[in-house]
Amino acid sequence: MSPSSKRPPLDLTRLLPSGSIERVAAKYRVGEEPSEVEQWERFSPNERLAKLVEMRSRYMRWRYGTESGLERVLTVARKA
Numbered sequence: 001m002s003p004s005s006k007r008p009p010l011d012l013t014r015l016l017p018s019g020s021i022e023r024v025a026a027k028y029r030v031g032e033e034p035s036e037v038e039q040w041e042r043f044s045p046n047e048r049l050a051k052l053v054e055m056r057s058r059y060m061r062w063r064y065g066t067e068s069g070l071e072r073v074l075t076v077a078r079k080a
Contacts, residue, residue: 028034040048060066 043051
């Protein structure tokens with residue numbers, strides 16, 4: 001990739017929620033950190049799904065500047 005064709009830096013601010021962010025901190029000894037599975041297990045299946053949908057939606061808005069809906073999915077699927 002030539003220097004003139006470099007992409008501008010990505011704006012990561014759109015990945016963050018527009019409301020306040022809950023600040024959470026925890027200290028663990030090295031090797032005693034909980035696994036990601038253990039961290040997600042504290043949420044109900046519905047909460048996990050809601051968080052996944054929210055993260056995906058934020059990424060889609062940030063990366064593509066759009067919400068992914070059924071119409072967009074069908075359009076992309078037809079082009080593939």
